Amino acid sequence: xxxVIVITSGKGGVGKTTTTANIGAGLSQLDKKVIVIDTDLGxxxxxxxxxxxxxxxxxxxxxxxGTCRLRQALIRxxxxxxxxxxxxxQTRDKTAIxxxxxxxxxxxxxxxxxxxxxDCPAGIEQGFQNAxxxxxxxxxVTTPEVSAIRDADRIIGLLESNQIKNLSLIVNRIRMDMVKxxxxxxxxxxxxxxxxxxxxxxPDDEQVVIGTNQGEPVIGLxxxxxxVYLNICKRIIGTDVxxxxxxxxxxxxxxxxxxxxxxxxxRTC
Amino acid sequence: xxxxxxxxxxxxxxxTLVTSDRVCCAPCDYDKICRELxxxxxxxxxxxxxxxxxxxxxNYIRITFAGDET
Numbered sequence: 001x002x003x004v005i006v007i008t009s010g011k012g013g014v015g016k017t018t019t020t021a022n023i024g025a026g027l028s029q030l031d032k033k034v035i036v037i038d039t040d041l042g043x044x045x046x047x048x049x050x051x052x053x054x055x056x057x058x059x060x061x062x063x064x065x066g067t068c069r070l071r072q073a074l075i076r077x078x079x080x081x082x083x084x085x086x087x088x089x090q091t092r093d094k095t096a097i098x099x100x101x102x103x104x105x106x107x108x109x110x111x112x113x114x115x116x117x118x119d120c121p122a123g124i125e126q127g128f129q130n131a132x133x134x135x136x137x138x139x140x141v142t143t144p145e146v147s148a149i150r151d152a153d154r155i156i157g158l159l160e161s162n163q164i165k166n167l168s169l170i171v172n173r174i175r176m177d178m179v180k181x182x183x184x185x186x187x188x189x190x191x192x193x194x195x196x197x198x199x200x201x202x203p204d205d206e207q208v209v210i211g212t213n214q215g216e217p218v219i220g221l222x223x224x225x226x227x228v229y230l231n232i233c234k235r236i237i238g239t240d241v242x243x244x245x246x247x248x249x250x251x252x253x254x255x256x257x258x259x260x261x262x263x264x265x266x267r268t269c
Numbered sequence: 270x271x272x273x274x275x276x277x278x279x280x281x282x283x284x285t286l287v288t289s290d291r292v293c294c295a296p297c298d299y300d301k302i303c304r305e306l307x308x309x310x311x312x313x314x315x316x317x318x319x320x321x322x323x324x325x326x327x328n329y330i331r332i333t334f335a336g337d338e339t
Contacts, residue, residue, distance in 0.1 A: 146283045153287045157327050182274025189276065193283060195326065 002033075002110040005117050005236070006135035008159075010151030012122030014143045015172040018208060019229075020119040021049045023139075025217040026233030028083035032114040035074070038088035039131040040121035041096055047087045051215020052077060061089040064101045070108075079216075084113075094126045099133035106134030115236070124158060132159065137166040139199065143173045144185040152194055168199035170232065175204045176247045200232035203246050288325045299325070306332060 007020045017038075024036040037060065038046035047053045058073035063086065070086075077083040089096065109116045118135060121127035132138070138159050142152040152169075159167060171190050178184035187201045202208075205225035211218040218226040219233070224246065231241045289296045303323045310316060314334065322333040 146279050146286070149283055150286045150290065153327070154290055157291065160328060182276050185276050185279055189280060193280075193287060 002113045003115055003137060004106045004110065004135045005115060005137045005139060006120050006131050007117060007139045007141060008120035008128065008131065008155055009122065009141040010124065010155040011148045014141050014148050016141050017045050017049050017119050018212060019141050019170060020046060020117050022217045022219045022229040023233055024083055024117050025080055026219040026230050027115050027236065028080040029220060030233055030237055032237065033082040034115045034117065035084045035086060035109055035113045036117045036119065037086040038119050039127065040088050040119065041127060042090065042093045043121065044088040044090045046119045047085060048215065049212055050077065050085060052085055056087045059087045059089040061092050061096045064097045064105060094130065097130055099129050102130045103134040132162055132164060135164055138164050139168050139170055141170045141172055142190065144171060144190055149190060149193060156194060156196060167196045169194055169196050170199060171201040173204040174201050174246065199235050200228050201246060202228050291325050291327055
C-alpha cells in the first residue's frame with residue numbers, strides 16, 4: 001500500500017516543484033515505484049523541471065474526467081526505473097477537479113505505487129484543497145525569509161485542521177555564509193518558529209539552477225543539494241541518516257569570523 | 270565592526286506576524302489577551318507580572334508564570 005505525500009508551501013517560488021522532481025527521482029533511485037503528480041492546474045511546471053515537457057499527451061484533468069485511461073496519461077521518465085509523471089492541464093483551472101476526485105485518484109494509485117508525490121500549487125484556495133485531499137503526509141517547503149515562513153505557518157495550521165498530522169519541514173535555499181554573518185535566519189531559527197520536525201535543509205546551490213535549465217534533477221550528483229536531497233529521500237523511506245553540516249562548505253576565514261561572532265553574541269546576551 | 274544582525278529584526282517581525290495569524294487577531298490584541306489572562310489567573314494563582322508570559326502556539330497557548338521556563 002503506497003503513501004501519498006503532498007509537497008506544499010503556501011508561498012510561491014520557494015522550490016516546491018524542484019523539490020518534488022528531486023524527491024521523485026531520488027525515491028525511484030532507492031528502488032521505489034514513484035508517481036509525481038502536478039496539481040497546479042493552469043500553471044503546469046513539473047514537466048518542465050523534469051525535462052519531460054515534450055512527451056505530454058494527456059493530463060490530470062483528462063484522467064479525472066475519463067477522457068483517457070490513467071495508463072495513457074502517465075509519462076515514464078526513461079532515466080529512472082519506476083518514475084512516472086502525471087502532468088497538469090495547462091488550459092484548465094483549479095475548478096476542473098474536486099477534492100473528492102483527487103482523493104479517489106490517489107487511493108487508486110496507492111494500490112500500484114509505493115509513493116505518490118503531489119506538487120501543490122501556491123496559495124490556500126481550491127488548488128491547495130485538491131492537493132491535500134488524499135494526502136497521508138505533507139512536506140512543507142520554506143525559505144529562510146519572513147514571508148515564506150509566515151505562509152508556511154499558516155499552511156501547517158490548515159493541514160493540521162484537515163487532519164494531516166504527519167508533517168515535515170524542508171528549509172530551502174539556505175546560505176550558510178549569510179547565516180554566519182547574522183543576516184539570514186538559521187535552520188534552528190526556522191524550526192523553532194514552525195515547530196515541526198526537519199527532514200532536510202538545502203543549501204542555495206548553483207547546481208539546482210543548472211539542473212532546472214537542463215530539465216535534470218540534481219539528486220545523486222556530486223553537489224551539496226544533490227546529497228541533501230538524497231538524504232531526504234532516505235529519511236522518507238525510514239532510514240535514519242545524520243544531517244550534513246552545511247557550513248563545512250564555507251572557507252576557513254568565514255568559519256573563523258563565525259566563531260568570533262558567536263563568541264561576541266554569547267558575551268552580549 | 271559587528272553591526273546588529275538583521276536576523277533578530279526578522280525574527281521579531283515574524284513572531285508578531287505568526288502570533289496574530291494564529292489567533293486571527295490584530296497584533297495589539299495580543300497584549301489584551303495577556304492582560305486578561307493575567308487578571309483572571311491572578312485570582313487563583315500568585316503571579317508576578319515580570320514572570321508572566323503568554324506564548325501563542327499553533328494549537329495551544331502556553332502560559333509561563335514561574336521565573337524560569339520549564
